[in-house]
Amino acid sequence: MLAVLKLRKTRNWIIQALFVGALAGIVIFGAVTASQTMQAQGMTSGFGFLFRSTGWPISFSLIPYGFGDPYWKALLIGALNTLFLAAISLTLSTLVGLLVAVLRTTRNGVMNALGTIYVDTFRNIPIILQVFFWYAVYTHLPRPREAYDVAGTAFLSARGLFLPGLNVTGLSAFIAIVSGIAAIVLALWIAHGRRFSRKKPAARRRLSWTVAGIGALAVMAVLVAGRIPDTQLLSLPELKGLNFKGGINVSPELAAMATAIAIYGGAYLAEIFRAGFLAVRRGQIEAAQSLGLSGWDVFAKVRLPLAIRAILPTLTNQYVWLLKATTLGIAVGFADFFMVVAVSITQSGQTMELIGILMAGFLTINYTLSSVLNRINRSIALKGQNIN
Amino acid sequence: MFKRIMAGALTLALWGAAALSGPAQAETGETLATIKDRGHLLCTGHNGSYLGFAEVDDQGNWHGFDIDLCRALATAIFGDDEGHLKIVPTGWAQRFPALQSGDIDIIVKATGWTFNRDTDLGVQFSRPYVLAPIRMLTRKELGAESIADLDGGTICVPAGTTIERYVAEYAAATGIQADFLAIEKTEETDAAYLSGRCDAYAQWDVVLATVRLKADNPDDHVILPDVMNAEPVAMGMRQGDDNFVDIANWVANALWLAEVNGVTSENVDEMKANPPSPAVAKLLGATPGIGAQLGLEDDWAYNVIKKFGNFAEVWRRNVGEDSPYKLDRSINATYKDGGVFYPLVLD
Numbered sequence: 001m002l003a004v005l006k007l008r009k010t011r012n013w014i015i016q017a018l019f020v021g022a023l024a025g026i027v028i029f030g031a032v033t034a035s036q037t038m039q040a041q042g043m044t045s046g047f048g049f050l051f052r053s054t055g056w057p058i059s060f061s062l063i064p065y066g067f068g069d070p071y072w073k074a075l076l077i078g079a080l081n082t083l084f085l086a087a088i089s090l091t092l093s094t095l096v097g098l099l100v101a102v103l104r105t106t107r108n109g110v111m112n113a114l115g116t117i118y119v120d121t122f123r124n125i126p127i128i129l130q131v132f133f134w135y136a137v138y139t140h141l142p143r144p145r146e147a148y149d150v151a152g153t154a155f156l157s158a159r160g161l162f163l164p165g166l167n168v169t170g171l172s173a174f175i176a177i178v179s180g181i182a183a184i185v186l187a188l189w190i191a192h193g194r195r196f197s198r199k200k201p202a203a204r205r206r207l208s209w210t211v212a213g214i215g216a217l218a219v220m221a222v223l224v225a226g227r228i229p230d231t232q233l234l235s236l237p238e239l240k241g242l243n244f245k246g247g248i249n250v251s252p253e254l255a256a257m258a259t260a261i262a263i264y265g266g267a268y269l270a271e272i273f274r275a276g277f278l279a280v281r282r283g284q285i286e287a288a289q290s291l292g293l294s295g296w297d298v299f300a301k302v303r304l305p306l307a308i309r310a311i312l313p314t315l316t317n318q319y320v321w322l323l324k325a326t327t328l329g330i331a332v333g334f335a336d337f338f339m340v341v342a343v344s345i346t347q348s349g350q351t352m353e354l355i356g357i358l359m360a361g362f363l364t365i366n367y368t369l370s371s372v373l374n375r376i377n378r379s380i381a382l383k384g385q386n387i388n
Numbered sequence: 389m390f391k392r393i394m395a396g397a398l399t400l401a402l403w404g405a406a407a408l409s410g411p412a413q414a415e416t417g418e419t420l421a422t423i424k425d426r427g428h429l430l431c432t433g434h435n436g437s438y439l440g441f442a443e444v445d446d447q448g449n450w451h452g453f454d455i456d457l458c459r460a461l462a463t464a465i466f467g468d469d470e471g472h473l474k475i476v477p478t479g480w481a482q483r484f485p486a487l488q489s490g491d492i493d494i495i496v497k498a499t500g501w502t503f504n505r506d507t508d509l510g511v512q513f514s515r516p517y518v519l520a521p522i523r524m525l526t527r528k529e530l531g532a533e534s535i536a537d538l539d540g541g542t543i544c545v546p547a548g549t550t551i552e553r554y555v556a557e558y559a560a561a562t563g564i565q566a567d568f569l570a571i572e573k574t575e576e577t578d579a580a581y582l583s584g585r586c587d588a589y590a591q592w593d594v595v596l597a598t599v600r601l602k603a604d605n606p607d608d609h610v611i612l613p614d615v616m617n618a619e620p621v622a623m624g625m626r627q628g629d630d631n632f633v634d635i636a637n638w639v640a641n642a643l644w645l646a647e648v649n650g651v652t653s654e655n656v657d658e659m660k661a662n663p664p665s666p667a668v669a670k671l672l673g674a675t676p677g678i679g680a681q682l683g684l685e686d687d688w689a690y691n692v693i694k695k696f697g698n699f700a701e702v703w704r705r706n707v708g709e710d711s712p713y714k715l716d717r718s719i720n721a722t723y724k725d726g727g728v729f730y731p732l733v734l735d
Contacts, residue, residue: 042628043488044507056552056556057555057556057568059570067556067560139580139584158583159542242539242542243541243542331576333570343547345548346480346547350508
């Protein structure tokens with residue numbers, strides 16, 4: 001027996017088993033205690049409430065929702081809203097970050113100063129204050145009846161931005177967006193992926209364009225098929241009574257959140273991109289220039305690809321962080337996942353279960369995001385050599 | 389392996405929970421005994437200020453309608469509330485967990501009596517002490533004369549409250565199409581309405597009156613006459629302690645009984661010396677018989693009325709004509725003045 005304990009392998013295994021056992025014990029003890037006290041106090045626990053109707057409104061929803069819908073649907077809407085906001089604000093903050101990073105790495109003094117001022121300002125103001133600031137800006141615009149109007153098709157007011165849209169059902173719009181993205185990704189993969197490297201370049205280009213064309217046709221077909229009956233396909237916003245009807249409405253809550261995350265996140269991402277650009281050795285760039293490549297070609301074909309390889313791990317962290325920042329939506333009434341959970345807790349009293357759902361939801365979203373980015377990181381890593 | 393461990397842990401947890409003791413709710417008389425041992429009553433406050441009901445002044449003193457009820461309860465139990473009451477600041481979402489964990493003895497915090505709270509959350513409610521009409525505040529310039537004229541507009545509602553439900557139900561029943569904007573913090577909701585983000589603001593008319601006072605020009609805003617619902621506001625206690633629920637009910641009842649019999653904080657001593665009716669004699673402890681059944685002294689109601697007056701006086705002081713809010717009692721009056729409240733008989 002003692003001889004067995006002397007083996008380091010066995011010893012380590014036993015220590016680890018004890019550790020896992022202790023952790024599991026703590027979790028079980030907590031769960032048992034909680035359920036016992038709740039029972040003792042005559043409180044209902046369990047997930048049965050998910051199938052009860054909510055009876056309260058949600059301010060923003062991508063799928064149809066009525067007061068009679070169950071809690072699970074409300075929570076799903078919250079999760080979709082979080083993903084929607086994240087998709088918009090992560091894209092915007094990436095664009096802002098790239099732009100500012102380019103400004104900060106140029107040799108032009110004025111642009112450099114601009115970029116530096118931007119980063120130093122927005123990185124050091126807490127994001128919650130920026131959310132409040134933008135919300136105040138967007139809600140103090142004129143009322144719908146005095147809205148700013150752009151050529152009679154788009155309007156800007158305290159109720160948000162109204163743009164021309166299509167009279168299609170939410171579901172078909174969603175399918176159209178997903179199939180559009182899928183076609184673009186597939187076309188890029190055929191054009192640049194390693195898997196197709198044996199094909200001739202001309203054949204690859206043809207195949208890639210075919211896929212893109214089929215994607216575009218599919219998107220149009222889905223949109224035409226999903227048209228709401230007895231309406232025109234194109235829907236223009238027009239003032240009816242107290243508000244605009246028709247078109248797409250970007251609410252002040254969504255706009256404030258997206259703007260704040262884009263600007264705040266952009267400042268952080270700019271620094272990450274700048275570090276990536278600086279990590280590309282001068283020699284590489286000089287080599288590209290000596291081949292006679294134009295400035296844009298040097299940037300797009302040499303600097304950016306090499307920089308991306310250097311920064312992806314840091315970028316992944318920052319994206320996950322920004323995704324978590326969407327929970328600030330509750331401060332201005334944007335119905336994101338966190339806010340729907342918070343309201344459900346007050347309305348149903350099922351605190352333990354809902355906090356569990358909240359944690360599981362964010363764990364899933366963030367874990368998916370980081371594992372996709374890590375997968376990309378592994379696939380673009382230069383095999384067997386460092387980035388220079 | 390990991391899956392197996394998790395499944396095992398879950399099974400163990402469920403099995404353990406099932407094997408352990410069943411419901412053991414609060415016993416009758418338990419709360420009163422605890423309060424007497426402790427020497428003070430723990431009552432809800434507010435996390436900010438809920439104007440007219442639970443406010444903090446610049447000296448850090450709590451006052452308001454709900455706070456007065458807490459004081460009256462402490463007075464009924466100890467004969468005086470000075471040093472026998474502790475106000476625990478509590479947020480909306482913490483009300484029920486705080487009650488169940490024993491951080492507070494009673495919820496007196498503008499809380500509506502609902503099915504879910506009564507059944508799922510293990511709360512026992514007292515008789516409602518206020519009926520809060522849910523109405524809408526809107527700008528005069530919109531020209532709306534009733535809620536139906538707000539069709540197509542945007543309505544601000546406080547998130548996570550019963551008001552959310554009342555407005556949703558009203559809109560569904562009357563076929564009004566409106567956008568709802570739910571915001572969690574009272575200050576943020578007020579700001580959203582005042583900045584013009586919403587056309588209307590749904591709340592208790594009590595609260596709407598205070599929001600109107602915040603506006604740059606209060607005369608630009610109007611509270612629409614339609615009442616969407618009247619929220620029955622009641623005190624909440626732990627389920628199972630009938631004695632404590634009785635105390636809460638009869639303390640509120642003493643205030644109404646005093647009002648309909650014309651007993652006030654000024655004439656209470658006179659009334660006690662020569663009671664005009666047997667009911668008043670009993671109420672003020674001139675004849676014994678209202679203390680022992682509740683575990684209190686016979687003069688508990690006398691002490692409460694001496695200090696806080698009758699229901700009308702509590703109303704006037706906190707939300708009525710002697711307060712900045714100047715609220716009409718309308719349906720909150722007793723049946724004698726066309727309201728819905730009535731005292732129970734002291735027999």
